[in-house]
Amino acid sequence: MTETTMNALVSPEGSLEILSNYEVNRLKDKSEGGLYRLFRQCALAVLNTGVETDDCKELMEAHADFDVRLVPQPRGLKLELINAPGHAFVDGEMLRAIREHLFSVLRDIVYSHSLPNSVAGFRKDNPEDLTNLVFHILRNARVLEAGRQPDLVVCWGGHSISHDEYQYSKDVGHQLGLRGLSICTGCGPGAMKGPMKGATIGHAKQRVKNGRYIGITEPGIIGAEAPNPIVNELVIMPDIEKRLEAFVRCGHGVIVFPGGVGTAEEILYLLGILLHPDNVDLPFPVVFTGRQENAEYFEMIDKFIRNALGDEAASKYEIIIDDPIRVAQTMKQGMKDVETFRRAMQDAYYFNWMLKIDPVFQLPFEPNHDNMRALELHRDQPVHLIAANLRKAFSGIVAGNVKESGIRQVQEKGPFEIAGDPTLIKPLEAMLEQFVAQNRMKLPGSSAYRPSYRIVSGAA
Structure with a gap:
């Protein structure tokens, strides 16, 4: 049975509702020094909350078409998820715990990479x-x-x-x-x-x-x-x-x-x-x-x-x-x-x-x-x-x-x-x-x- 996927626009839940232009650019950066690949990997893992697997490589390959994008908003930002695992949603709405975790990932990746430089x-x-x-x-x-x-x-x-x-x-x-x-x-x-x-x-x-x-x-x-x-x-x-x-x-x-x-x-x-x-x-x-x-x-x-x-x-x-x-x-x-x-x-x-x-x-x-x-x-x-x-x-x-x-x-x-x-x-x-x-x-x-x-x- 093929797993269902969903596209969604997700608002922050719990933490980090605003980012600087520098932070946004680093998260979008797909080069070796950028944070895009790291953020995508951790976001995908969080979307698989409750799914028992122990092979990170296998997980990434199974969801090769998954993508996550930052969408700036007048009063903060949202995340656009492309081909996200369907089990992260109930009746089209993302589970609240997963949404919290998703923004925890964003918060920690941005902070831990920004702090040493600042x-x-x-x-x-x-x-x-x-x-x-x-x-x-x-x-x-x-x-x-x-x-x-x-x-x-x-x-x-x-x-x-x-x-x-x-x-x-x-x-x-x-x-x-x-x-x-x-x-x-x-x-x-x-x-x-x-x-x-x-x-x-x-x-x-x-x-x-x-x-x-x-x-x-x-x-x-x-x-x-x-x-x-x-x-x-x-x-x-x-x-x-x-x-x-x-x-x-x-x-x-x-x-x-x-x-x-x-x-x-x-x-x-x-x-x-x-x-x-x-x-x-x-x-x-x-x-x-x-x-x-x-x-x-x-x-x-x-x-x-x-x-x-x-x-x-x-x-x-x-x-x-x-x-x-x-x-x-x-x-x-x-x-x-x-x-x-x-x-x-x-x-x-x-x-x-x-x-x-x-x-x-x-x-x-x-x-x-x-x-x-x-x-x-x-x-x-x-x-x-x-x-x-x-x-x-x-x-x-x-x-x-x-x-x-x-x-x-x-x-x-x-x-x-x-x-x-x-x-x-x-x-x-x-x-x-x-x-x-x-x-x-x-x-x-x-x-x-x-x-x-x-x-x-x-x-x-």
């Missing part, structure tokens, strides 16, 4: 400038709420999970919602949707009127993980590094559900930061959780972490199996600890300024064949650098799995090659094999997974 002396390799950029994007998106007590739980986990794993993530979200906690995820399906869906019921039972379901994504991943329908605040960060920093700066604790390479990347990023000496006394509750059937999965993750980063890294999280109530209680207590600490240190509740993030975790890593082969995966370096380089390895695999540019590179030149110290590489290879065997690399029902990586012998 700030005198901004440096893309300066840690303080990068953190300030993350702060300003979040503030511009109105994610940061002054005066609100710590209540934001970041939930990480796979987009490709079983029905039972999804139900468990809903159960955890329900318990979090009953305790008045809000949810922040990567905004996609699976373990990113489940906690939000569960929390909506918990909030309804407690008559929580201001429950937040924040989705933080980035242009390279949004096509593979379109926003789920529950997200009520969408933020598009410029790249994966700033997306990860946004999670840990605005979130007050993290819950990790079973997932694949993207989840492993997030875990290594978080642990690499928490292992920094400046963060040793900083409260940041982290829980790994899943069903009883996931116990072996977390044993594997725990073993990998202890081998690569040591027992100190493992002390930064708690593993709780098959107990949503205890998970929620642990997070609730963690929120109290965060509040007490922030108040004592006179630090903001809404943005974790005190968290020390080494520049190696902030500077964007470009996944390509040369960079992947050159990763320093050996033990002759500080433990946080081991975490940083392993994080990059997983980031490259994610790119090869679901990001348009990564998929094209793998198709043209073959899988990314990963090499290094066998004591790091062999456990990495074993864990990746388990991710493949457990169908954590691709959505159920999609084409068979073809590895985007190859483990090769020899040091990097």
Whole structure:
């Protein structure tokens, strides 16, 4: 059955009703330095809200005739959509949530590309400038709420999970919602949707009127993980590094559900930061959780972490199996600890300024064949650098799995090659094999997974 498409003229909903001539021209610019292609890709992803796909390249090719144009108006602007996916509309009217997300995309792309050019002396390799950029994007998106007590739980986990794993993530979200906690995820399906869906019921039972379901994504991943329908605040960060920093700066604790390479990347990023000496006394509750059937999965993750980063890294999280109530209680207590600490240190509740993030975790890593082969995966370096380089390895695999540019590179030149110290590489290879065997690399029902990586012998 051929999918229906629609043409529509859409008015702003929620944010950014006016643009400068410079901003309009950049959004129309189809050259390499312009923003048209980026905006079109993210807009198409938002129009596919609720449609589960994990192949950005496939999505773009399936809607090759889709177009989005800016239409200046006397009192602002509108978007003209050509051949937009029909499921984004009901009786000819665009769903309100999708319309909000569409203009969130416009807001964030314009702002994140305009701000560095408008700030005198901004440096893309300066840690303080990068953190300030993350702060300003979040503030511009109105994610940061002054005066609100710590209540934001970041939930990480796979987009490709079983029905039972999804139900468990809903159960955890329900318990979090009953305790008045809000949810922040990567905004996609699976373990990113489940906690939000569960929390909506918990909030309804407690008559929580201001429950937040924040989705933080980035242009390279949004096509593979379109926003789920529950997200009520969408933020598009410029790249994966700033997306990860946004999670840990605005979130007050993290819950990790079973997932694949993207989840492993997030875990290594978080642990690499928490292992920094400046963060040793900083409260940041982290829980790994899943069903009883996931116990072996977390044993594997725990073993990998202890081998690569040591027992100190493992002390930064708690593993709780098959107990949503205890998970929620642990997070609730963690929120109290965060509040007490922030108040004592006179630090903001809404943005974790005190968290020390080494520049190696902030500077964007470009996944390509040369960079992947050159990763320093050996033990002759500080433990946080081991975490940083392993994080990059997983980031490259994610790119090869679901990001348009990564998929094209793998198709043209073959899988990314990963090499290094066998004591790091062999456990990495074993864990990746388990991710493949457990169908954590691709959505159920999609084409068979073809590895985007190859483990090769020899040091990097």
